Amino acid sequence: MTATLATHSASPTTVKTLSPHSGVEAWHVESDVVPLIAVAFTFEGGSAHDPADKPGVAQMLARLLDEGAGELNSDAFQEHLAARAIELSFNAGNDAVGGSLKTLVKHADEAFELLRLALAEPRFDQDAIERVRAQTIAGLRYQQNDPGVMATRRFFEEGFAGHPYGRSTSGTIESVSAITRDDLLAMHRALITRGRIKVAVVGAISTERLSALIDKTFGVLPEATPLTAIEPVALGKLGSQFVVDLDVPQSVIRFGTPGIAWRDPGFIPAYILNHILGGGAFTSRLFQEVREKRGLAYSVGTSLVSYRAASMTWGYTATKNERVGEALKVISDEMARLREDGPSDEELRKAKDYLIGSYALGFDTSTKIAHTLVQIAFEGLGIDYIGHRNGLVGAVTQADIRTAAERILGEGKMLTVIAGRPTGL
Incomplete structure (x- = not known):
């Protein structure tokens, strides 16, 4: 299937739906304007699925995915990215864990392989966990004196009281201190799955080559199991x-x-x-x-x-x-x-x-x-x-x-x- 990416003042660009063997839903815009490939991806399920007593797990998971994977520890993984000027990042929000990848076309195979490792074989080494934990807690302590952060946090606590959206996506000092490697592994198993992902790719790469890379990168992920439904909620305490x-x-x-x-x-x-x-x-x-x-x-x-x-x-x-x-x-x-x-x-x-x-x-x-x-x-x-x-x-x-x-x-x-x-x- 194809569609036109167009606005009243932009030239049409064809958006294609790929059909890789893995069944991953992927959209592709082929463009040879520059020898780059930009990838964005998102997995259904995010901080709203944190354990009620441990907010911050999904965000900590996202921060650890590129802190070592497969046989590469954190330093080696980052060195591989830097050697090829590959940009890889992950993020977590209330409803999704996602990320992006940008690479030169000539390094596409290595870039997608590093992405595969990060998603399918993250190491969660204890030293990396403790480093990210310390960074997160330092940030939370700093935010305690930031009026913008404190106002926002209280707004969500009151507006969505008793609901997952009312919890801080970054967690609290107490909850982050209590997160274990098992918590991260459980969240990884629940969210980073083949059936929950959407992928979009823009760049100088053919549909055939991209389909093969998507199969290799995302096709190795496990099938999705049902997530606990997040109950619909309206903003509360209006007038307060x-x-x-x-x-x-x-x-x-x-x-x-x-x-x-x-x-x-x-x-x-x-x-x-x-x-x-x-x-x-x-x-x-x-x-x-x-x-x-x-x-x-x-x-x-x-x-x-x-x-x-x-x-x-x-x-x-x-x-x-x-x-x-x-x-x-x-x-x-x-x-x-x-x-x-x-x-x-x-x-x-x-x-x-x-x-x-x-x-x-x-x-x-x-x-x-x-x-x-x-x-x-x-x-x-x-x-x-x-x-x-x-x-x-x-x-x-x-x-x-x-x-x-x-x-x-x-x-x-x-x-x-x-x-x-x-x-x-």
Whole structure:
């Protein structure tokens, strides 16, 4: 199967679905513009599947995958990467463990072999575990004085209380200290499997050669066994405010309202609404009202957050302790005005024009294309999504925006967390 990777301002590029013998779902964009290959991949299941009493396992797993594999210890593995200028990295989020690989075409065989080793035969040597553990704990200790991190952590604890999304993906000092090699092995067996992976590859490599490399790299992984389902959850405690007491002159604010998932048919109107509200950088209403007109904050914005089992509209800003109440009122009032009156026709037109015209900027490198494709595959949006996405944006009406505002802004209640020592609330 093929589809067209195209935007209104970009040249068409063919996206192919590969059919390797291993059954791994892989999308391929063949391009010989530069002699590089960029690979992005993601496995279903992430930090939400950490043991309830040991958050941080999935993230620690991701940090250890390139710390030695097969017969290569950590130093030898890194030396093999460096000798061929191969870039390999792994990451973990709530819903997935993923990573990326970039290599020159002439080193493709060795690069894919190192990726295979990292995924199929990680060593989890005790010295590497202890080194990564120490680095993680040092980071967690440092973050205890970071108002942005502390506000975010408390926001998730309150908004998703009692749910896996309410736990920190990086864990706590106590939980990371308790993680064992057996915990890492169990998480590896559960997540790094052939049936859970999506792969996207962009670069100067033929379909035939790539199919063989994918079979060799991912085909050796075990079959997937069922994961415990993550129960759907809505953002909770709307209308509540929480303060994390930190002795800092400026409070950091995190706020949220309900959201719409990327897989939801109402996502595109919500995406445009968010752009108008706080996602449009210098042009958004919140930027204009909070920063430009009143000088309350250096930055303010919102974004749509879409997880497998939850979604929300997430906002951020920071202001002097004595102006927190004023900033929150301006934000709340602007949300109410947008909910009640909607955007003007001119606002809607400009937002759509920008979102359509700027979409091609996300495809200016092979790595960006690969990561976008693998995310689309992970969300199940279809191989042709990029080709018709701008059409979806262009078709949004004022009525669609009104419906999205009702779902996202609702009664105007927010969950708010402030890290600092705010006054005037």
